[in-house]
Amino acid sequence: xxxxxxxAKQAELKAKGVAEVLVYCVNDGAVMQAWGKDQKIxxxxxxxxxxxxxxxxxxxxxxxxxxxxxxxxxxGRCKRWVAVVNDGRVExxxxxxxxxxxxxxxxxxxxxxxxxRVEHVLTLCDRARELAG
Numbered sequence: 001x002x003x004x005x006x007x008a009k010q011a012e013l014k015a016k017g018v019a020e021v022l023v024y025c026v027n028d029g030a031v032m033q034a035w036g037k038d039q040k041i042x043x044x045x046x047x048x049x050x051x052x053x054x055x056x057x058x059x060x061x062x063x064x065x066x067x068x069x070x071x072x073x074x075x076g077r078c079k080r081w082v083a084v085v086n087d088g089r090v091e092x093x094x095x096x097x098x099x100x101x102x103x104x105x106x107x108x109x110x111x112x113x114x115x116x117r118v119e120h121v122l123t124l125c126d127r128a129r130e131l132a133g
Contacts, residue, residue: 001108003039003046005118010045013118016125017086024049026057026078051078062095066102080104082116084124091128094120 006013006021013021025032029050036048057063057078064077080096080103094115096104101112114120 001113002117003041006046007041007044009118009122012122013045016122016129018125019045021046022049023047024051024056026051026054026076028052054078064102080113080116082121084121084128086128091131092124094124
């Protein structure tokens with residue numbers, strides 16, 4: 001749900017000054033490359049990156065610590081989150097998680113996942129521009 005949404009709204013993202021959308025997961029580069037191919041990101045503004053050892057996730061405080069996802073996916077997985085970054089300055093951060101949905105993916109159309117969907121990111125871009133402005 002999320003990647004296709006970002007692909008579909010590339011023009012709107014660019015109009016708001018977004019140069020690049022980086023998607024990363026605690027996975028190796030081969031997995032990320034295969035997922036990118038499956039999602040048809042080639043030639044788009046989206047790049048997939050692997051956080052092989054989870055170092056970036058830990059540094060950002062974005063490692064899932066809930067036992068449910070850890071039991072299902074293994075420890076050290078990354079939360080579903082988004083950051084709006086402008087010239088190296090973090091202007092907004094949202095995390096898709098809730099007590100009953102710690103991985104942020106129980107309902108792809110629901111309010112928890114909505115925090116990291118492109119529609120909300122577009123509003124975050126607007127807010128960041130207003131604050132800068």
